[in-house]
Amino acid sequence: MRQFFIEEISIEGFRGINNEGDPLRLKLRRDAVNSVFARNAQGKSSIFEALSFAIRGVVPKLEDAHASESAGQYYANRFHSKGLAEITLTLVSEPDENRVEIRVRRDRAGNRVVDSPTGTSDPEAILKSLDSEITLVDHHTFQRFVEDSPLERGRTFSGLLGLGFYSEVRQVLEVLASKRTLSADVGQPALETELRMIMESRSTDEQTVRAAHRHLTGTDVEEPIDISAAGLAAVSALCGVDLIAPFLQGKDFREISWDEIKRAIRSEEHGQQQSHLLKLRQRIEDLGRLEPVAEEVEEVEVLRRLVSERSEALRNTRGTGFKTLYEVMDQLLQSEEWKDPQICPGCDSRLEAPLTDRVRERLAEFSIVNELSTKVSAEWREGKWRKRLQETSSQIDVTVVPGVAEVLELVGKKASAGEVELGDLDALAEVDRRLEEARKEAIRIAEKERAEVEKLLPPSLVSLTEQVAHGEKLGSALKRIENAEARAKDLKARLDARQSWADFVEEATRQFAEAEVKNSTARTLALEPIYRATYAAITRHPEIVPALRKVSGKEDLRLVLENFFGLENVSAGALLSESYRNALAISIFLGAAVEARGRAGFIILDDITSSFDAGHQFNVMEVIRTKLARPVVAKGAQVVILSHDGVIEKYFDRLSDGGGWNHQRIQGTPPRGTVYLQADGPDRLRKQAESFLNAGQIDPAEPLIRQYLEYKLQQVIRNVDIAVPFDLAARDDRKMVQNLLNAITKSVDLHRAGGKLVLSGSQSDELEKALVPAIVANWVSHYETGGTKIFTPYMLLGVLDDVDKLADCFTYECRCSGGVQRRQYRDLSSRRCKC
């Protein structure tokens, strides 16, 4: 896999780094551990933030800021005249050694623009590919990992091992496979309802066919009903009647015009009575079909149970007013306006637990009511009881049953909305009883009237009319059955396809989840010896053995201690001190970095040892140097360490003397001025200071002079191996020059007293009698004591010269190379060569 390494970072106008017209350029090496040291407020954090903005598009500190702080205006350096932030990364890829420059800018309007001066296509895609959980790591990262919920920790961990994508795909599959939602989404209930209604209608039509067939032919229709055969039987039975035979012979039952036949019979005689008789027969049949059926009893029971459950759930809530309140609170708590979910928006009091969970619980109660209302509504709409009541009330003259229409309408509306109550159902049952009485009475009246009409008609015509009615019913029923069969077939095919799909997705999800769990478990287990060894190397405590525990079937990850001084499987969060919890997080992150890195061949670590003492800091750095980073680990990561810790800086400095460590210091005058590498510093500092002093400007020159003095004195101490007090780095910064001078003079005095001083007599005298007193008198009294004595620019130029002369006191003439070269002494008692 192609990996990218950083060759150079260039920053201008971003956060604390102004550097207008003169960007800060940090060169990094692939074959070394890279470290960057800066004291507080010298721009170190701005480097980390610049990388975060370039790769991830965000600066977390600004993203997390409260909306009222208008964080957007703080990306660019506020003192840069153009307000344009620019970060350029020069990347080199392995194994192809391709060099890529990517420039990320943020303009005044807040737009992020990414391009490539080297013409690389899609530089944004390259940046995105570099983003992972272990590309940019600071102490917040570790703190969050330890303090996060098991779910969030699990997700972070998945990301560390590059498993985040699998987890996301699994979640997607679970969403798609969820039976509860899939069925509704693909319209399955509607199809099932339509199919059920078609089958019910078919059942009714088949009964009609059986009854009509028996009336027409005197025999039972063959089961299962063959449409064509039944139709043929009907036609054949009626063909025997001369009056209507011409309308039937040679025709399929689908082609017969029953209206023509009825007109023919009417035209014979007694037309009106025949029509009336037909209508009466139809009415008796229609009313007869509305007899209550046994299935309705169970249906009503189900409906009553659902209504009862709904009423109970409704009582658990506190009414619609509270629902509105909870919805508004939920919205507010989720928004950027409200940062702390443990503060109540209503009364500003601090709560024991986040309010979000409680609000969601309350809203869930309303969701239960809604679900039950939906079920009640569905049960009502699809029920046979409702249909029968409505049809009966449409057939009966409801004026004979006063109040029925109003009850039906009112309860019907409530039931359709899912808001009906048990009392309403009781009222409906009473309506049903009265309608049933009315129905039976209506049938009795119709039958009585039919008997009277039949008396007026000739028996043969009465009989023929009846037969034709049966024939028509049979023909219509057969047509409906035929149409229903086609539609049912289509519906079944669509339902089968949905079921098949649901089975497929369910099985695919199961297989993928199983594979994911297996892979994740294997990777976690593979990581175990690595992070355990790392933890042991950092803490040097063999009696503390950490372990990561995945919760089965979930993304959750728990931090436990498999062994804690003899205690087994106890909580890491509860028992470990803050620094050891951080050590655990570091071990896991570094372990993951050893085990799995993506496209980014580099890791940026910002102040990761801030919670450790010197000894543990050293252990962490040694782990990084020997187990993770190049060059010790041949195919290891390019590590870049940012730090402000003066103690660990000694370690960086010492290692940089060898080949495998690239240490740099930055300093400057952020946020207004320039941040630069100290290696570039001395000449630049001196030139700038001289320039200001020559122009008579003391104030801007002073900090530059201070930095120059410190640099030169530190250079002498470092190169000539002069001992300093161990707490020099922690002493008062304002007195640093004095402290450095003291260290040098004390060491020189010691060597002089012991007769070991390698400096020449004149060098020693000049140092003791002229240079040090001059620097102390001029500089220390003016700057470090904050005195108000007025110094001229010439005097301060003299201080610069004195320091150069002091540095020269620690050099000698070397003739080893043939010419004459000034070299620094190896230490205060020896030269670097035999000269």
Added chain:
Amino acid sequence: MSKPQATHDEKFAIDPELSAVENLRRFYEHLSASNPEYSRLLESAVASMLPLPESGSERSSKRVAVNRQIAAKLDESSSNLKKQ
């Protein structure tokens, strides 16, 4: 086209030597062995769902839209089967 069959008996396993994207592609190939049409449909559906929204309501909206598309494809297939 014959009625869709159950998924393949052989188990799918993630190959740690391959990238996540490559493993996902292998997963769809594995599913295609038993049902290529559904495998393609699933691949399209998953691609439409990614990245998975954090918000529940956005997630539901996406899910509903994707499942409706699936239903339309299933009905189209059924209809084509009928014509054949």
